Amino acid sequence: MKVYLDNSATSYPKPEDVYYSVFNYMKNIGANPGRGGYANVLEGDRIIFSCREALMKLFNFNKLENVIFTSNITESLNILLKSVIKEGWHIITSSMEHNSILRPLSNLKETKHIDLDIIECPESGILNIEDFKKAIKLNTKLVVLTHASNIIGSIQPLKEVGKICQKKGIYFIVDSAQSAGAIPVDFSEIGCNALAFTGHKSLLGPQGTGGFLIDDDLNKEASPFIEGGTGSLSKSITQPDFLPDKFESGTLNAPGIAGLLAGINYITKAGILSIQEKEQQLCQHFIDGLLNIPSIKVYGSKDASLRTPTISINSTKINNAELGFILDRDYGIMARSGLHCAPLAHKTIKTLAEGTLRFSLGPFNDKKDIDYTLYALNLILGSV
Template identity: 80%
Template sequence: MKVYLDNSATTYPKPEEVYTSVYNYMKNIGANPGRGGYANALEGDRIIFNCREALMSLFNFNSLENVIFTSNITQSLNIILKSIVKDGWHIITSSVEHNSVIRPLFSLKETKNIEVDILQCSKDGLINVDEFKKAIKPNTKLVVLNHASNVIGTIQPLEEIGKICKAHNIYFVIDSAQSAGAIPVDFSKLNCNALAFTGHKSLLGPQGIGGFLIDDDLNKEASPFIEGGTGSISQSTIQPDFLPDKFESGTLNAPGISGLLAGIKYIMNEGVSAIKEREMELCQQFIDGLSSIDSVEIYGFKDASLRTPTISINSSKINNAELGFILDREFGIMARTGLHCSPLAHQTIGTFPVGTLRFSIGPFNDKKDIDYALYAVNSILKRM
């Protein structure tokens, strides 16, 4: 038996439509969108356009040309941060961020005269809104936060934080890697200026496609980050300053975008809230089962409604790397061990430098998978 419980890294399996869509583009369309006036190239253009529209609908966004495609969310966050940050800015982030936020910010500190404050979260990974308010300075220009932790799933109070940012004229950038497709994400309600997304996690698309939504206010701060061919105003030696071309140099991953479109259509047909409800039930089942094992420590909230279905554990009987290895080798259970590219989060929850064993539930897991995973963990620990 094989059970995949590493959906926070990438969802698997994907809906059948996603596989079909990627293959169909490569086999039957093949052309480079935006680079030709013949039928296949125009069909590629239509797919790109339709995917931008689908993302607008999913995220309640209102500007088609402000939907930007990149290779992944790490590239998206780098483009946003490195194209907007100016000397003198004070930036606030949190102690549970992924390295795709922390590393660019630390890199910017080396090249620009900026301040970066890392807001300390609780041991459950939650931002204290009152402490956030106290951290704001007269020169605070940017807040960048994840919507949900990739280590313990904690969902942050971003609507409240977004309102505070708006009241103080602070730009607000959201990393939705762990939330988009898994829980409702509303650009308008979150009061953000940019929302970075990845296609291959809960949006159920293939790897190698991501992007971001950016409002006009933040776009005015941004300079082009990667320059090159756009298929537009090719006579000019200067990068276009209009969207999306300003940020979309080079060939887009059209097969990936086609697959992403299929994934979003699947999600919207199922309903994000319905997907969340099913995953939350499985998450609570798993947490309750793990809580009955004396040697297991579960990190983060024990109430599944306060988190995405990402569960990190350790056992006092065995190292998490060895436990993960045995689960895979003997039981066919695929989960992730280590620091999960988020060392500050592990410092926050007290698991640095050993990390955790992380299980993450996806839309195609079921109760039998959870029962089997609990049986496997119990069986291994009973021998120790």
């Protein structure tokens, strides 16, 4: 038996139509969107347009041309941060961030001499709003936060943060890597200026897909980050200043975007709330079972309704790397051990030294996967 529980790294399996759409594009369309006027190019253009439209509807966004494609969310966050932030800005983020935020900000602290505040979260992983309010300064220009932790699934109070940012005229960027496709993500309701997404996790698309949505206010602050061919204004040697071309130089991953469109269509048809409800039920069942194993510590909230289905554990009996290895070797259960590219989050939950064993559920997991995993954990830890 094989059980895949590493959906926070990348979702697997994908809906069947995702595989078909990628293959169909490569075999039967093949052309480079925006580069020509023949039928296959126009078919590629239609797929790119349809995926922008699907993302706009999924995130309750209102400007099609402001939906930008990149190769992954790390690229998206780098573009947003490095094209927008100016020297001397005060930036606020949290201790629960992934390195895709922490590393660019650390670089900008050195190169653009930004003033950076990283608010320490409690072990719950949830930002304290009062701490956030106290961190705001006269020169605070930007807040950047992850929606949900990639280690313990804690969900940040983005709506409250967004309201404060709007009231004070502070830009707000959201990292939706662990939330988009798993829980509702509403651009308008959050009140952010930009939302970065990845295609290959809970949006169920292929690896190598991602992007961001940006409003006109933040776009005015942003400079082009990568410059080159766009298929538009080709007689000019300067980068177009209109969207999406401003941020989309070079060939798009059209086969991947075709697959991403299929993934989003699957989510739309299934219903994001239905997906969330199923995953919450499985997550709660798993947490309850883990809490019945005496040697296991579960990090984060024990209430599945307050988190995404990403669960980190450690055992007092065995190192998490060895436990993960045994689960894979002897039981075919795939989970990720160690550190998860978020060192300050590990420090927050006091696991920086050893990391955690992380189980992350997806829409194609079922109760028998969870019961089998709990059975295997009981056997392993009962024999150690």
